[in-house]
Amino acid sequence: MNLSLENIINQKLVAVFKALELDEKFAFVKVSDRPDLSDFQCNGALALAKSERKNPREIATRIVSELEKDGDFANISIDGPGFINLSLKDSLIAANMDRISEDERFGVSCINAPKTVVMDFGGPNVAKALHVGHLRSAVIGESIRRIEKFVGNKVISDVHFGDWGTPMGMILAEVILQDGSLEKIETYNIADISSFYKKANARCKEDETAKENARVITAELQNGNAEYRKAWQHLRKVSVDAVKENYDALEAHFDLWLGESDAHETCAEIVKIAEQKGVSEVDDGAIIVRLEETNKPKPPVILVKSDGGFAYQVTDIATIKMRADDLKADEIIYVVDKRQSLHFEQVFEVADKLGLAPDAKFKHVGFGTVNGADGKPFKTRDGGVMNLEDLINMSKDKVRESMPAPDEQYDTNYIENLVSEIAIGAIKFQDLKNNTASGYVFELDDFAKFEGKTGPYIQYAIARINSIVRKASENGINSGTITISNREERDLALKLAQLNAVIMRAHAEKEPSILSDYAYTLAQTFSTFYNASSIMNAEDTILAASRLKLAKLVRDILRLLLYLLGIKSPEVMLKK
Numbered sequence: 001m002n003l004s005l006e007n008i009i010n011q012k013l014v015a016v017f018k019a020l021e022l023d024e025k026f027a028f029v030k031v032s033d034r035p036d037l038s039d040f041q042c043n044g045a046l047a048l049a050k051s052e053r054k055n056p057r058e059i060a061t062r063i064v065s066e067l068e069k070d071g072d073f074a075n076i077s078i079d080g081p082g083f084i085n086l087s088l089k090d091s092l093i094a095a096n097m098d099r100i101s102e103d104e105r106f107g108v109s110c111i112n113a114p115k116t117v118v119m120d121f122g123g124p125n126v127a128k129a130l131h132v133g134h135l136r137s138a139v140i141g142e143s144i145r146r147i148e149k150f151v152g153n154k155v156i157s158d159v160h161f162g163d164w165g166t167p168m169g170m171i172l173a174e175v176i177l178q179d180g181s182l183e184k185i186e187t188y189n190i191a192d193i194s195s196f197y198k199k200a201n202a203r204c205k206e207d208e209t210a211k212e213n214a215r216v217i218t219a220e221l222q223n224g225n226a227e228y229r230k231a232w233q234h235l236r237k238v239s240v241d242a243v244k245e246n247y248d249a250l251e252a253h254f255d256l257w258l259g260e261s262d263a264h265e266t267c268a269e270i271v272k273i274a275e276q277k278g279v280s281e282v283d284d285g286a287i288i289v290r291l292e293e294t295n296k297p298k299p300p301v302i303l304v305k306s307d308g309g310f311a312y313q314v315t316d317i318a319t320i321k322m323r324a325d326d327l328k329a330d331e332i333i334y335v336v337d338k339r340q341s342l343h344f345e346q347v348f349e350v351a352d353k354l355g356l357a358p359d360a361k362f363k364h365v366g367f368g369t370v371n372g373a374d375g376k377p378f379k380t381r382d383g384g385v386m387n388l389e390d391l392i393n394m395s396k397d398k399v400r401e402s403m404p405a406p407d408e409q410y411d412t413n414y415i416e417n418l419v420s421e422i423a424i425g426a427i428k429f430q431d432l433k434n435n436t437a438s439g440y441v442f443e444l445d446d447f448a449k450f451e452g453k454t455g456p457y458i459q460y461a462i463a464r465i466n467s468i469v470r471k472a473s474e475n476g477i478n479s480g481t482i483t484i485s486n487r488e489e490r491d492l493a494l495k496l497a498q499l500n501a502v503i504m505r506a507h508a509e510k511e512p513s514i515l516s517d518y519a520y521t522l523a524q525t526f527s528t529f530y531n532a533s534s535i536m537n538a539e540d541t542i543l544a545a546s547r548l549k550l551a552k553l554v555r556d557i558l559r560l561l562l563y564l565l566g567i568k569s570p571e572v573m574l575k576k
Contacts, residue, residue, distance in 0.1 A: 003099050003107030004500035006030070008072075009040055009086060016066040022048055022059070029086060031498060038075070038085035039494060045082040056082030090484035093493045094546075097482045100496065101553045106560065108500045110152030111507075117153045118323045119145050121335035122247065122254065125162035126239040127171055127197040129190070130246045130388040132378045132442075133337070136367045138252040139431045141335035142566045143512040144365065145253065148333075150564060151507045156327055159247075160319070161259030163236050165312060167197060169218030172231055173210065174200035182231045190242040193235060219309050222264060236261075246388050250424065251566055258319075266318035267310045271303050273354050286311075289350050301346045316347045317356070324357035331361045333510065338366025338437055365510050368439030370431070378442050391442075395423040399448050399456075402575045410574060418570055422448065422456055425567040429455030432565050433516040450575060453520050455567055458558060461523040463573035465555035472535055472548050479552060480545025488532040492550060495525045499557055503564070512565055519561040526554045 006029055013027035026044035033041065045060035052059055060082040067076050067086070075087040100107040121141025124130055141157070149155045174196045175185055188196070204211040221228040240257060247254070271287060274280035280289050285306030291298045302311040323329040334344060344364040351357060372378045378386050399422045406412045430447040434440040450456045472478075484490050498518065506514040535551065538544035559569045 001103070001105075001107070002109035002500055003096065003103060005088065005093070005096055005494070005497040006040065006501055007109075008092075008096065009088075012067070012070060012072075013042060013044070013063075016063055017044070019066060020062055022063075023051065031501070032085065034085075035494075037079070038077070038087045040086045040088075041079075042084040042086065043082075045084060049082070060084050090490060093490065093497070094482045094484045096497060097493050097550065097553065100499075101482070101549060101556075106499055106553075106557055108150075108503050114152045114154065115330035116328050117148050117155050117331045117333060118327055118329040119148070119155060119157045119333045119335065120160045120319075121145075121157065122159035122243075122252065123162060123336060124159065124239075124243045125167065126235055127167065127190075127193045128239075129194060130243060132370050132386040132388060132391055134246075134388055135250075135370055135391070135427070136431055137335050137337070138247060138250050139428050139566065140365065140367055140436055140512060142250070142252040143428075143432060143515075143564060144333065144335065144510055146564045146566060147503065147507050147512070147515075151503065156256065156329075157254045158256040158258055158323075159243075159254040161236070161240065161243075161257065161261075163232075163239070164222065164260035164264060164315065166214060166218050167201075168221055168232055168235065169214040169216070170200035170204055171196050171235060172217050172221070172228060173214045174203065175231075177210075182227060185231045186234045188234075188238070190238050193238060215307065215309075219307070222309065246392075249389075249392055249420075250428070260312075260315045260319075263315050263318040263322060264310070266322055267303075267314045270314055270318050270321065270354065270356075273356075274303060274350075277354060279350075279353050289353065291346060291349050298342075298346065298349075301350050313343065313347055313350075316343075317350050317354070320347070320351045320360075320362070321356040324360055329357065329360050331363065332357070333363045333365060335365045335367065338368060340364075341366050363510065365436060367436045368434075371439050371441050373441060373443075375441065392423065392427065394444060395427050395448065396420060398444055399423040399426065402448070402450075404574055404576050410572075415574065418572075418574060421568040421570050422459060422573075425455035425459055425562070427455075428565060428567050429458065429516060432512045433520070435513050436511055450573075453516075455562075456573070458519050458523050458562060459567070459570055460573045461526060462555050462558050462562070462569045463571065465526075465551050465558075466571055468530075468535060468551055469548070469555070472544075475536060477535065477541070477544050477548055479549035480542060482549050483542065483546045485543060485546075486533060488529040489547070489550065492525050492529040492554070495522055496550075496553060496557060506564075515561050515564055519558060519565070522554065522558060522561075526551070 010028045014024050017024045017027040026047045029040040029042045031040060032038045045056040048059050049056040060078045064076050064078060064084060067073060072089055072092045073086060074089045077085045079085055119141060121137045123137060124134060145155050145157050175182055204214055221232055274289055280287050280303060286302050287304040288300040288302050290300045301313050303314045305311050323332055348362045370378045396419050399419050403415050403419060406415055426448040433453055447454060448456055450460050502514060502518045506512060533547050535544050535547045538547060562569050
């Protein structure tokens, strides 16, 4: 149930618009751009001016005349050409806070028509360690997954493993070259397999014969060669197990661990459908689908290469068919580097041409790169690609510097767990505080600070309220009915009242940074409130009980926000 103040006011406006026979679709408010003048504003009169053929200020005056009969408004005024400013009585705000605090969803509604949403993020490749480039896909994807689920959608997440292309043939060819056969391949771990891949990659760049051999082995693997398939299954298993460790550390959850290989059979179906619908053609030995070029050139999509193998784009097209047929997807969201935007434009257009998922929506959430201080993609000191595991360990080392020594109350295990929660939270928040489409600079020296717009700052705010709650309990103070007695309490309550709108906007825009911004400003607003509104030394027990309840509500909502961002909320925060 939507318990937000906006919804309460909107319902009042709908009744007024209905009584005045005005179009109700304009009967809504937004948080005021001028909080010094009002709490909310309605711009409906301006939108109605054309259809009503009247001056917007005249329409606003009629609306205000009806609203003034409502005892919940402290002040109503008309500004400029017809903006309606609305300020609420403290009693309504306080009562709203009480209702929100008693609701398990804190007044946040679910969407009216839940969907089955399939999310494609992660995208690791066999035999390659996860690197910093995989960070954003996992972190952004997991946050969007949690948001989608929270608003009521059924979410199915798929890692979409890269396990079926030429790299498979390259690894197998390299193992055969070095060992003489594939007999020993099942004894190799992820480090061994990665080493084979690096050597194979370098060899194929310099030796056309090696490159052709890898291509032939790949084709035979895909066509069912039993020896290659058995070796490939080991490569895949070892790689998946290694990748899971990194994703577990980031708490990125996947319902499905499918890969490109799972779409192989369906690729043949795609080729047949394209031929039947008359949208494919043979060009220089390859089977392609030409795309409409409107504002910019758009290369054709290759379904089958001239050597008879499936091109990599057809795998994504086949996967769309599988997700529509098997998972009944209403929406498919891809959280992938924005440099792949053309690829997804092509894939989506071909899927539409073939009618593979006519009722489903496709969405590519493209993200920018994680950069170093030089503004270029983040690398190690020797210029190599930064492994994700190394980045996590570096972050933990940085957080560990600020931790106190273990003692009787907080032992080594406790502190190490806290280090992990703070470090992972700091990594995620630094990523998610940025607009998804923008790249950002990874600042190792600043990201784990306990002040500023960081993950630890929000975690510390929660831990601070936990401490306040414990002290209040020790002093016999219990939560009670919320009342508004000063400006700081009012500002905090109005900030809390924005939760529903913030989450729904983050859901609509697929933009977790909206939540991180709100979490940060809420924590700041609480700090201002607490400095001006003592709980332990309040004027009376009623006021103390009210402020304690507000503090608990802030804590619980901050916990929810961090959860939706994929970040833990430690009970206690320690530092030297």
